[in-house]
Every structure is written in C-alpha cells, then in structure tokens.
Amino acid sequence: xxxxxxxGIGQTKFGELWDLSFREIGIQAGLAAVYDANVASxxxxxxxxxxMSAGRFIDQxxxxxxxxxxxxxxxxxxxxTRVEAAGASGAIAIRQGYFDVASxxxxxxxxxxAEKMTDLPDAAGAAIQDSAADQQWECVFGATFPALHxxxxxxxxxxxxxxxxxxxxxxxxxxKHGSLNPKAQFQKEIKLETVxxxxxxxxxxxxxxxxxxxxxxxxxxxxxxxxARKYTDSPVKILASSQSSDTLALHHRRTITSFQxxxxxxxxxxxxxxxxxxxxxxxxxxxxxxxxxxxxLEDIGFFKPGEAGKATVDGQTQIGGRVAVNTSGGLKxxxxxxxxxxxxxxxxxxxxxxxxxxxxxVSDAKFGLAQSVGGTGSTVVMHLLGVA
Amino acid sequence: MDVGIVxxxxxxxxxxxxxxxxxxxxGSDGEAMGKNLMIFSKSVPSPDEDVxxxxxxxxxxxxxxxxxxxxxxxxxxxxxxSHPYAxxxxxxxVAEAIEASPEITVADYEFACKAGTAAIxxxxxxxxxxxxxxxxxxxxxxxxxxPGDALEYSASAGGAAFLIGSEKIIAKLNLTYxxxxxxxxxxxxxxxxxxxxxxxxxxxxxxxxHMTACALGTMKKAGTKPTDYKYAIFHQPNGKFPSxxxxxxxxxxxxxxxxxxxxxxxxxxxxxxxxGLSAVLDEAKxxxxxxxxxxxxxxxxxxxxxxxxxxxxxxxxxxxPSVKSMIDNNKFIDxxxxxxxxxxxxxxxxxx
Numbered sequence: 001x002x003x004x005x006x007x008g009i010g011q012t013k014f015g016e017l018w019d020l021s022f023r024e025i026g027i028q029a030g031l032a033a034v035y036d037a038n039v040a041s042x043x044x045x046x047x048x049x050x051x052m053s054a055g056r057f058i059d060q061x062x063x064x065x066x067x068x069x070x071x072x073x074x075x076x077x078x079x080x081t082r083v084e085a086a087g088a089s090g091a092i093a094i095r096q097g098y099f100d101v102a103s104x105x106x107x108x109x110x111x112x113x114a115e116k117m118t119d120l121p122d123a124a125g126a127a128i129q130d131s132a133a134d135q136q137w138e139c140v141f142g143a144t145f146p147a148l149h150x151x152x153x154x155x156x157x158x159x160x161x162x163x164x165x166x167x168x169x170x171x172x173x174x175x176k177h178g179s180l181n182p183k184a185q186f187q188k189e190i191k192l193e194t195v196x197x198x199x200x201x202x203x204x205x206x207x208x209x210x211x212x213x214x215x216x217x218x219x220x221x222x223x224x225x226x227x228a229r230k231y232t233d234s235p236v237k238i239l240a241s242s243q244s245s246d247t248l249a250l251h252h253r254r255t256i257t258s259f260q261x262x263x264x265x266x267x268x269x270x271x272x273x274x275x276x277x278x279x280x281x282x283x284x285x286x287x288x289x290x291x292x293x294x295x296x297l298e299d300i301g302f303f304k305p306g307e308a309g310k311a312t313v314d315g316q317t318q319i320g321g322r323v324a325v326n327t328s329g330g331l332k333x334x335x336x337x338x339x340x341x342x343x344x345x346x347x348x349x350x351x352x353x354x355x356x357x358x359x360x361x362v363s364d365a366k367f368g369l370a371q372s373v374g375g376t377g378s379t380v381v382m383h384l385l386g387v388a
Numbered sequence: 389m390d391v392g393i394v395x396x397x398x399x400x401x402x403x404x405x406x407x408x409x410x411x412x413x414x415g416s417d418g419e420a421m422g423k424n425l426m427i428f429s430k431s432v433p434s435p436d437e438d439v440x441x442x443x444x445x446x447x448x449x450x451x452x453x454x455x456x457x458x459x460x461x462x463x464x465x466x467x468x469x470s471h472p473y474a475x476x477x478x479x480x481x482v483a484e485a486i487e488a489s490p491e492i493t494v495a496d497y498e499f500a501c502k503a504g505t506a507a508i509x510x511x512x513x514x515x516x517x518x519x520x521x522x523x524x525x526x527x528x529x530x531x532x533x534x535p536g537d538a539l540e541y542s543a544s545a546g547g548a549a550f551l552i553g554s555e556k557i558i559a560k561l562n563l564t565y566x567x568x569x570x571x572x573x574x575x576x577x578x579x580x581x582x583x584x585x586x587x588x589x590x591x592x593x594x595x596x597x598h599m600t601a602c603a604l605g606t607m608k609k610a611g612t613k614p615t616d617y618k619y620a621i622f623h624q625p626n627g628k629f630p631s632x633x634x635x636x637x638x639x640x641x642x643x644x645x646x647x648x649x650x651x652x653x654x655x656x657x658x659x660x661x662x663x664g665l666s667a668v669l670d671e672a673k674x675x676x677x678x679x680x681x682x683x684x685x686x687x688x689x690x691x692x693x694x695x696x697x698x699x700x701x702x703x704x705x706x707x708x709p710s711v712k713s714m715i716d717n718n719k720f721i722d723x724x725x726x727x728x729x730x731x732x733x734x735x736x737x738x739x740x
Contacts, residue, residue, distance in 0.1 A: 016588060016589075016592075018589060018592075018593045019593075118588070118589070121584075121585075121586070121587050122587045122588070199417065199420065200417075
C-alpha cells in the first residue's frame with residue numbers, strides 16, 4: 001500500500017442554494033478542489049462521487065457520469081463512480097479514492113460529494129432521509145429518523161443520567177463553531193434556551209437538535225504521497241481508513257446507547273495508524289442529531305460512556321478544549337447535504353491541518369479524525385489525517 | 389388626466405378560527421404557530437359565502453358610497469384564485485348585482501394573490517385612455533389550505549372593490565410599477581382542491597425578492613422615499629413577512645399598522661392588499677400619501693403610489709361598513725364547525 005495525500009480541497013457554501021442546480025454544485029466544488037491542487041484535468045485518472053439520493057431528490061440517477069460530463073472529465077473518458085451509503089456516502093467515496101491511490105492503480109483521483117435537497121417540500125426531504133433506516137421493520141411502523149434518534153437520546157438519559165441540557169449544548173457549541181465558518185449554512189450563535197424551547201420534533205429532540213436539509217458539494221484531490229510535493233507544499237496525509245457495519249434496524253442491537261460500528265472502526269483506525277486517541281487534536285463527527293455527537297465521542301473513546309455530555313457542557317469539545325469537535329460547525333451548523341457531508345468533513349480537517357482555518361483554527365493541529373455515519377450507525381466510516 | 393379611486397367597498401366574513409384551535413386538532417402547537425406567523429385569528433366564510441358573494445358585498449358597499457350611475461361603468465374585473473367556477477365568470481354576476489350590465493366588458497383574473505391589483509392596473513389603463521368612464525377592480529378570495537398543512541393557519545376569506553375613474557377621485561393613483569419573473573413558489577393545478585407550496589422557497593427568492601424589487605422600483609419611478617408616505621401596505625401572507633419587508637425597506641411600524649390586517653383576519657390572498665388599502669382609506673385625510681405593494685406567487689409584485697385628495701372630505705364613507713367594524717364584528721368557531729363550513733367533511737351524495 002502506498003501512502004496517500006490530499007493535495008486539493010473545494011467546497012461550495014452549504015445551505016438553501018436555490019440558484020444552483022445539482023450539477024452546478026458538483027462542478028463548483030470539484031473545480032475549486034482541482035484549482036487548489038493545481039493539477040491539470042488530463043492528470044485526473046478517476047472520479048468518485050458520494051451521493052445518497054439524487055434519484056429521489058431531483059429525479060436524476062447516474063450522477064457520476066453527469067459530474068464527469070459537466071466537469072470535462074468525460075472528454076478523457078475518466079472512470080466515474082457514484083457511491084451510496086446514506087449519510088456515509090461521501091466518506092465511502094473518500095475511501096474508494098484512497099484505495100485507488102494506495103493500491104497503485106491511479107496516482108491522482110478526485111473525490112466529490114453533492115446533494116440537492118431543498119428542491120422538494122420539507123416533508124418529502126425528510127421522508128427520503130428516513131429511507132436510510134429499515135423501511136420494512138422500522139419506517140413501516142411509523143419510525144422516522146428523528147424518532148429513532150430520540151429513542152437513543154431517551155435511553156442514554158436513562159442509562160447514564162445524561163441531561164436534556166447536556167444534549168442541547170452540542171447544538172450551542174456547533175453553532176458557535178459554525179459562526180466562524182464562512183461556508184456554513186448557519187453562521188449564527190444560539191442560546192441553550194433556543195434549543196430547549198424550539199418546536200418539538202421527536203421528544204426530547206427539538207428543531208435545533210436536528211441537522212438541517214441542505215444543498216451543497218465538497219471535493220478533494222488525492223495523490224500518491226511520493227508525487228504530492230510536485231503539486232503542493234502542504235500535503236495532508238490519509239494515515240488510515242476504516243469502515244464497519246451493523247444491523248440496519250436499531251432494534252436488532254444489544255445496545256442503542258453506543259454504535260458498535262464506530263467502536264470497531266475506531267479499533268481498526270488505531271491499529272492501522274498507530275495513533276492513539278489521546279493524540280488526536282480535532283474531530284469531525286456525524287452530528288446529524290445532537291445525541292449522535294455524544295455517542296460518537298464516547299464510542300471513539302474521547303470520553304467514557306456517559307461522560308460526553310458533561311464534557312461538552314464543560315467546553316472540552318470546543319476549539320481550545322481537550323479535543324476540538326466539529327470545528328466546521330458539524331452537520332448541525334455547517335449543514336448536511338448528505339452525499340457531500342463525509343467529503344466536507346475531510347475538507348475541514350485538511351483546512352485545519354494546513355493551518356488555514358482562520359478564526360476557527362485549532363492551534364498546532366497534527367492529527368484530525370473524521371467519523372461518518374450511514375443510518376442509525378449501520379455504516380460507519382472513519383479516516384485519520386495527519387500533517388505530512 | 390388624473391386617474392384614481394372614486395369609491396371603494398370591503399367585505400370580511402364574520403367567522404373566525406384561532407391557530408390554537410387548529411393546532412389542537414392536528415396535534416401541533418397552534419399557539420406557537422400563530423405567534424410565529426403573527427396570526428391571532430383568521431376569517432372563515434360561512435357555507436353560503438364564496439368569491440361571488442364577497443365580491444358582490446364589497447361592490448355594493450362601493451356603490452353605496454357614490455352617486456355614480458352603474459350604467460357608466462364600462463369594465464369590471466374580479467381577481468381571485470378561488471373563483472367558484474373554473475369556466476363561467478364571477479364578474480358577470482357581480483356586474484348584474486350592481487346593475488352595471490349589459491354594456492360592459494367583464495373578465496375574471498388570476499395571478500395568485502395579486503390578481504386584484506392587476507385589475508386595478510387594467511382599469512387605470514382603460515380609464516386613462518378614455519376607453520371607459522369607470523372601471524371596477526375587485527380582489528377577493530376564499531383561499532384554500534389543506535387540512536393539517538401550514539397554510540391552514542393562514543388561508544382565509546375577504547375582498548375589496550374599487551371604482552376607478554377620473555372624476556371626483558378620492559385618491560389619485562399616481563403611478564403603478566410591476567416586477568414579474570417566472571418563480572414557481574406556490575401553485576394549484578386544474579382540478580386540485582388545495583395548493584402546493586415550496587415551503588421556505590416561498591420566502592427569500594419569491595416574496596422578499598419581488599416585494600423588495602417592486603417597492604424600490606415604484607419609489608424610483610415616483611421619486612419618493614419611505615418617509616414621504618403616511619401609510620404603507622405590503623402583501624401579507626402572514627404578519628411576519630410584511631413587517632420584515634417594511635423594516636428592510638425603511639418603513640416604520642406606524643406606517644404599516646393600519647393596513648396590516650392579517651394578524652386578525654388571516655391571509656385573504658387576492659383580498660389582502662385591497663383590504664389593507666380599504667382600511668387605510670377608511671381613515672386617510674387629504675394629502676396623505678399611500679404606498680402599496682401587492683405580491684402574487686408565481687411570481688410578481690404590483691406597486692402603487694397613491695395620494696389622497698380633498699374629495700375624500702365629501703365622500704360618504706359612512707354609507708357602508710368600515711374595515712375595522714367588520715374585523716371587530718366576529719364570532720369564533722371551533723374546528724368541527726370550521727370543517728363543516730369549509731366543506732371538509734365527506735357527506736353522503738345529495739346531502740351537501
């Protein structure tokens with residue numbers, strides 16, 4: 001296996017991008033990454049696109065070919081592949097690109113992710129998100145994605161004494177980080193009371209506990225480490241990639257207050273990278289709901305089970321805290337255009353590890369971790385990045 | 389030739405329902421919904437009321453306040469998105485009811501919520517060109533909101549009629565300016581009982597973009613600024629949107645207060661700006677300048693720069709009910725009665 005570097009990153013603003021189509025979003029992000037990497041289009045050997053459900057959001061399947069066509073890569077007949085794993089679609093696309101380069105098959109690969117979610121009414125968009133859960137054994141009986149996470153939250157409160165305020169403080173922290181990110185959907189700080197008093201979605205979760213529906217795209221350019229310095233002075237290395245699965249339906253698990261897939265993926269990530277959790281400076285985790293961030297922090301091992309809530313309230317997960325979590329604002333504030341999310345996490349880590357994050361820069365950042373989740377922990381993809 | 393409003397009349401159904409009561413039925417926090425939309429109650433038409441009866445009531449009030457011979461009315465247009473007939477005009481019935489037929493041109497208009505103001509513009513042209521002596525422009529709706537949908541908290545009923553002419557005008561229509569693009573934020577296809585809407589898309593790229601562009605265009609054309617106006621009326625799908633657009637443009641709460649009726653009667657769609665303008669004319673004095681911007685989804689906005697004349701002192705406003713008296717004369721009903729009145733209960737054939 002060869003070492004793999006990221007030499008270029010690009011991201012559109014996330015949010016309600018009503019004046020941009022899906023293809024424009026994909027191309028904007030892709031071109032930004034290609035310009036950043038300073039590579040020529042004829043150098044690009046493969047394209048991977050993370051996308052959850054363009055077929056249902058905009059009636060367009062075959063989106064990898066679409067992006068290849070409109071970005072000019074189809075002219076060179078570059079292989080273009082769309083990857084889907086619900087919320088983890090973008091992260092798995094990253095993993096496919098990593099395999100390509102690490103295996104020696106290709107030297108330069110572009111990985112992008114995009115989703116256009118706001119062309120549909122809100123309820124229709126939410127129903128598409130629900131399709132990441134088990135349609136036959138969960139959704140048919142009335143479970144929605146927020147409802148499943150509400151059950152997780154209630155159980156976490158019961159087992160560990162986690163408080164409603166601790167869960168809500170995740171949103172406050174991520175909005176604070178989002179306010180420092182010019183690409184974030186929400187760049188506004190919020191108060192704890194705002195989270196607690198906003199419209200109920202599925203008790204105890206309110207509107208401000210849930211990531212929004214978003215449009216957006218993100219992309220990176222990967223290169224074999226041995227050739228990376230030809231293009232950039234600040235390559236960021238992918239130190240390890242891991243992936244784990246779990247049952248599709250939540251009720252088939254022995255516990256719902258922990259995602260075993262995250263724990264397993266973290267074990268593999270540690271083994272492959274040789275980097276201990278205590279060495280990690282920052283993490284982008286999958287906070288599709290506030291409770292999800294607490295689970296992620298405990299399953300990764302930043303905090304013991306039941307202690308992530310208190311740690312969040314104590315500021316240990318803020319920029320400047322013990323580990324800076326979701327410096328981009330996370331899914332909650334940066335936005336969650338599903339297919340783009342896993343790629344945007346990598347874009348944020350690279351920005352931080354290059355020292356280019358401006359007001360939200362984590363000082364002296366050496367190691368950054370990304371955790372991306374499909375469904376209710378049914379697919380978990382993790383990457384560890386480090387300064388080369 | 390000066391063209392303006394010679395007379396006007398309004399009608400608001402008496403029944404009201406509160407957002408809390410709607411929310412009670414659907415398991416939503418209706419009170420919070422109402423607070424968020426700035427709607428405390430909405431008007432509900434009774435079972436024997438529709439756009440035709442509302443238009444007739446408004447037009448008859450309009451005629452009661454003037455000595456104009458109805459035979460001198462050469463045109464009548466009714467703007468609505470809830471005409472009772474898909475084919476067969478509302479306007480012909482209204483023309484008969486005010487004894488303005490048969491030597492008159494009549495048509496029904498539709499442009500979501502701004503068809504009534506489009507009718508005013510048409511009458512301005514016809515009167516200004518001398519093609520007709522008087523024209524009647526009506527905006528009225530019994531708007532539809534699907535049960536349980538966000539629209540159900542706002543969709544209401546009401547309308548107003550304006551007699552446009554060049555003699556004895558109580559308010560001069562200085563100029564009008566329109567801003568239109570193809571922006572599908574809200575629609576109802578043929579045969580569908582309830583409209584569809586683009587959720588949050590109905591805000592920034594639709595309402596706010598068109599309202600702002602039209603307001604700025606109207607003021608530019610008129611050479612005016614917000615402080616030149618005593619009153620301002622903005623299309624009001626809820627209480628929040630017009631308040632926000634007014635603030636963004638530099639108008640004060642004091643300027644929009646009189647013409648902002650949605651908090652009490654809901655969104656009367658094509659009736660909204662016409663009713664707001666009627667409420668302003670109910671209290672306006674000579675020399676008062678009025679700014680009005682109507683919005684119709686789909687999307688477009690019509691702007692008006694209006695100056696009240698001395699003639700309003702001779703005008704017999706008291707011959708017909710004021711908007712305020714109709715807002716105050718209300719009776720609250722529960723959701724079951726509302727469902728019955730709005731035909732939302734499935735009946736046995738032949739018993740409706």
